[in-house]
Every structure is written in C-alpha cells, then in structure tokens.
Amino acid sequence: MADKNINNVTRESWILNTFPEWGTWLNEEIADKQVKPGTFSMWWLGCTGIWLKTAESTNILVDMWCGTGKQSHGNGKMRIGHQMQRMSGVQAMQPNLRNQPFVIDPFAIKDVDALFVSHIHSDHLDVNTAAAVNANCPNAKFYGPKKVCEIWQSWGVPAEKTVVVKPGDVVTIGKTKVKVLEGFDRTALVTEDDPDVTLKGKMPQDMNNIAVNYLFETTGGNLYHAADSHYSNMFAKHGNENHVDVALGAYGENPRGITDKVTSVDILRMAESLKTKVIIPVHYDIWTNFMADPKEITMLWNFKKDRLQYKFKPYIWQVGGEFTYPDDKDRMEFNFDRGFHDAFSIDNDTPFPSFL
Template sequence: MAKTINDVSRNSWILSTFPEWGTYLNEEIAATKVKAGSFSIWWLGCTGIWLKTHEDTNILCDLWCGTGKQTHGTGKMKAGHQMMRMSGCQNQQPNLRNQPFVIDPFAIKDVDALCVSHIHSDHLDINTAAAVNKNCPEAKFIGPKEVVATWRKWGVPEEKLIVVKPGDEVKVGAVTIKAMEAFDRTALVTESDPEVKLAGKLPQDMDKIAVNYLFETSGGNLYHAADSHYANEFAKHGNENQIDVALGAYGENPRGITDKVTSIDILRMAESLRAKVVIPVHYDIWTNFYADPKEITELWRLRKDRLQYDFKPFIWQVGGKFTYPEDKDRLEFMYDRGFEDVFTKENDVPFPSFL
C-alpha cells in the first residue's frame, strides 16, 4: 500500500486495483462444499462460468479475462470484421467492457478441465489458458478443432488438448461433458483467411469452430448454449437429453445486427430445451449489447401459464452463485449483504429507540 503520492504510479495503481475482486471469489469457490444431489455454478462475466460438483470436480468454461475498446482509434472497424460483414457498417462498435473482473485467473487452482465453446476472443482467452496451464497441470483443454488449434499455437502442451465435435463425450472426474451442435451465425462469418473474406464466403464447417456443451453431473445437468442464436434444433437437444439448467447469450441487438438471443427467444429456447431453469448471460459484458433481463421475467409472467413446459427464469449477477436444485424456484440473485451476527455482541454506539 502506497504511503505517499510519490509511491504511486500507473503500474502500482493497476496492480493494487485489478482484478477488482482480488481473490475473494477464488477463495469462496475453493471453500464451497457442494451437497450431494446438487451442483453449483458461479458467473464470471460474459458466458464464463465455474461448475463445481459434489465430488469436487471443477470445470471452467469460456472465462474471458480481456477487455473491449480502450480508445476511439480510427473510429472504423477492421476490414473483414464479423459485425462489418453482417451489417455493412463501417463505424467502430462501442463495445466497452461493462463488468469488473470478479476472479483472479492467476490464483485459479484445482481446475480439472477448461472448456471453450468457440473461437471468439471473449470466450477463447490467452490469459485464462496461461493461468490454467500453469496452475492446474492435470487440467484438460477441451474445445472444437479451431479452438484447440489456437491453444496449440499459444503453446498449450499437446497431451492436454482434446478436440470435440457434436456427438462427442469426454469424462472429466465426475462430469460427463457432451459436445453438441452450436447455432452461432456470428462465429460462422468470422474468418481469418483473407481470400475467404474477399470472396464473401462462409467458413466450411460450424462444427470446427463452435460447439454447445451439456455438463452431466450427479446433481443435475447444465446446458451451455454459448453464443448460439435461437434455433429450432434446440428442441432436438431437449428431446435427446435431460436439461435442468440452461444458459443463453441474451442481449440488446443494435440496429441491423442479430447477434444475441432476445428476451422472447430466451423463453423459446428454454421451452424447446425443456429446461427447468433458464439463465441469461452475456448481456452484461458489452455496453453496446447491454440489456435488462427483467424483460425476460416480465414476459415469463405474462406467458407462463401458456408455455408447453414448466420452467423459471433466474436473473443472475456477475460473481454470483447458483446451486441446483436448491435455487431452482428463485427468480433473482442477491449478493450476500452480511451482518448475520448483528447484535450478537453489545454495540458501543447505540441508537435511541425512537430512531
């Protein structure tokens, strides 16, 4: 801690401030004992989650430790950017990071697998890969072909890498990880090959760049839809699998863009998946896609008696914990407010009783 202003520099400020939550959440996750017949998840921002089971299997998925715009720059998007390709817009999108860093990636321990859903950098993060590779030497790195190719390029050892495509299953500790079809048009128009960009072609195969995941645990099953847009094939996944909790990439689509799932399609997704709980994520992270998840709750209240399957939405907060099935009937998360032990000792500044 700086003693005088002469001890303060930009670097000292950064190191003393970021990540904003320090190791608070790391410590909470490590200390949590998950009850039999349940699983716990923590929201780390964007679509990043930590899954912990009763058997103490720990799965990290899509943790992103980067940031968005930090300068106005030229004010233009780079040629070939997926948002430019989809919309025909040249002006830079103002995607500023909207949430604090709630976890310290370099204090991560005991991760059994890092799963990444697709190739976009707000899901596939070099900082997370470096931290998990260093701190969790036995952890597996699981992702579709192009995700694994990126990890390989970054230097993740070959023996840790596992390529998955829809239909594949990987057993990690007490969790069975199923790779499923992704429905992410935005990822589909992301292409690094200049010739493909110039020809206006789409990449050859969605299955090589993106998957959705189903995490099957002894306490229930978690479906991670990553950045999938709404698709009728969600019903196929719901028919073929038991899905208890589903995460969907919700957001407010800017004019001329369809990138995030809307509030009504979050409900359609949950109904198609036959989930018991649906949780919107991703809307939190980019200022230009920020949305109010209460819109989902209100639409659910209007429609719940007409829905084909019974489920509830759950409105989360970044850094918050959700335990299934303990929290399945809750509609909203609230941070710990503390002071459970109030008045267990004599307070030395008593208020007059009339206050």
C-alpha cells in the same frame, strides 16, 4: 496494501493494487464450497464464463474470459473481415466497452480439472485463462473444437493437453459426463481473418470446427451451455434427446443491423425447446453496446407462463454470484449476501438518540 505516499504511486502500482477488483475473494469462496450430494454449484464469471463444481469436487471452467473490449477510439473503424463488419455492412467501430469488473483472479485459480471453450471468439477463448490453467493446473485438459485447439497450441499450450471435440463426442471428467452438441453461432460463421476470402463473399467455415454447445451431466443435475448460439429450432432436438435441468443462453439487445444475441422472446422459446426447468440469461452483462434488462424476460414469462407448453422459470443471476441446483431452482433472482447477520450480538458503543 497500497502505498499512501503519493510520490510512490504510479499507474503500475494502481493497476496492481486494484485489479482484479475482487482480488481472490471469489477464488476462496469457490475453494471453500462443499457441494452437497445430489446438487451442483456454479458461479457466473461474466459473459458466458462459469465455474462448475460438483459434489465430487470436480472443477470445470467454461469460457472463462479475463480480457477487455475497446480501450481507445483508435481510427474509429473496425477491421475488414470483423464479424460485425461483415454482418452489418458497415465499418464504423462498434463501441463494445467491457461493462463488468473482474470477479476472479485467473492466476490464483487451482484444482481445475478441465477447461472447456465453446468457440473461437476472444471473449470466450482467452489467453490469460489458458496461461493460468496451464501453469497452475498441470493435469487439466483443454477441450474445444478444432480451431480452438489450434489457437491454444499457437499460444504455447502443449498439444498433448488439448483435446479436439465435435458434436456427438462424450467426455468424462470424474463422475461428470460432458456431451458435445451442435452449436448455432451464425456470427462465428462470418468470422474470417482472410480479407481476400471476405471480399469474395465466401463462408468457408464449418460450424463444427469453430463452435459447439455442451451438456454437463453431473451427479446432481444437468447443465446445458448454449455459448453464443443464436436461436435455433435444433434446440428442440437437443431437448428431445437429452435431459436438461438448467440452461444458459446468450441474451442481449442487438444493435441496429445485427442479429447476434438471443432476445427475451427467444430465450423463452429456447427454454421450451430444451424442456429445461431453469433458464438463465448470460452475456447481456458484458458489452455496453449489447446490454439488456433481464427483467424483460421475467415480465414476458409472467405474461405467457400459463400458456407455455413446458413449465420452467427464468433466473436472473449476478456476475460473481453462486447458483446451486436444485436448491435454487424455485428462486427467480440472485441477491448477494448483505452481511450483518450478527448485528447487535455484541455491545455497540455508538451512542444512539433516544428516538431510535
């Protein structure tokens, strides 16, 4: 409980008493959840981060990120070599302020069996998550493409805990099979920290070393995690070669001169190509300069649904919310529990006017 004496309140005490804003509420909810046979549950942690829990109580983290964006105007410029600077040809700082609260306490996590990271960008590959999983879940392995594993090891994650994955690999976690698929993150291709390489206009990156997509095949259904992939015709290949029940796509309103997030039109194209039953937009929530209204997807789906080649539904999630497949597959929007289920079940001593 916060100290109520103003002489004892400091910036440090305020931070410790306030963040993460949800405390351990979501940690407790996930730990207490008993996933029914024939289903899987997941919680949106912000950006493309999810916690996946199966009927066998296998717990898998994907792209869990506990960092932040801009906190100061600084000199008003992006560094040379920044992917947005290379893509747009400008150097003015992008105003990417974090827009969502922290809904989970990384240092209170437990019972995690594996951490999967899709690619090298810092809003997916997070040092806080790595530290927490390493400390609290000693048997958990860290799975990611080659460059991701190199970064983990540079942070101090033991090499024996990291597992390099590439498209075509299959990893088994409990009874969950994880297929590693091609990633389509062209923004990652222009990420380069070597100014000399950048100024020469080269693209030395190999996508398979820096970014992948994942398909989680659980005993209750299959989840496709597209990470930060742009729209690609290769989604059709993945849909032809795999069974997809639920797919996550990085949706957003791209700033002028930037092609980074999937638009509402291409979210629907992605769903058709993957032949998924449910498409869930993510990532649009986190950056103030990429925010988009997911209802645009619903509106467009309603306009086109009778002409779509494959039938699916969009689902509008909320950060911190749970989605269980197949229980929620026919719903189209998440709403938090509003409480007061037992209203007036006990005596209420509040006087009410007679007209109520």
